[in-house]
Each structure stands twice: as C-alpha cells, then as structure tokens.
Amino acid sequence: MYEKKIPENNECGISVTMKVLGGKWNPLIIEYIHLNVRRPSALHRALGLANPRVINMALRELEAYGVISKTVYHELPLKVEYFLTPLGESLLPLIGSMEKWGNEHREDIVPDYSVPAKAMCAGTVKYEEPIG
DSSP states (O other), X not given: OOXXXXXXXXXXXXXXXXXXXXXXXXXXXXXXXXXXXXXXHHHHHHTTTSOHHHHHHHHHHHHHHTSEEEEEEOSSSOEEEEEEOHHHHTTHHHHHHHHHHHHHHHHHHOTTOOOOSSOSSOOOOOOOOOOO
C-alpha cells in the first residue's frame, strides 16, 4: 500500500476540511448532487470539462469519507444514484460561502475573466443551515 512521504496533519481543522473539499471537482460534485443531479452520467454531463474517470474517483473518495452515499437499483439497465449524507449536507453552507466569495472577488483573482459558453457552476443556490 502507498504511504505518503509527508505525514498528514489531521490536528488542524482546515487540513481535515481540505481533505474533503480540496479535490478540484469535489465541491462542484457536492453542489450538483444537492441540486438533484444524482446519476453518474448526469454528473459527467454537468461537469463537461472533467474527465469521467476523475469524476468517478472523486465520487469514490467522497463516498469513503461518508459525504455521499451510493444507491444501486438492481434493475435492467442497472441504475446508480448518489445522495448527500448528513455529513455532506453540513458542507453546504461552506460551499455556499465559497461560491459567494468567488463571485465577489472574481475580478481580483481573474482580471481578464470572460463568461464561458458553458458554465461549470450550478448557479446561485441558497444554502441553509443543516438540520440536526
């Protein structure tokens, strides 16, 4: 088994959060699942610039962390859907804050920004505090 050369610092909350949200596509995958884009093929279409293999790896990683759950429907053709767990729902306010900050500071970070033909973000979403 692969062992990292630099040990992880799991004492720091930011490091633990980055472990889950640090993947390039992870926050967008969580956002799309929250917006009822639940099937792998629909996620692949929604995240058109991402390689399907990378999306599948991110889905497995998020499932291993307990952020999402996978439901397999045993029918023909086989159907798979992903859902947010309570742990995943607890990330929604943080992802909403990330989107808000990015929208407010886009000009500062990307001065020559122009609106792409196909946006990767699901749009402005109202995130509520998780229940519980």
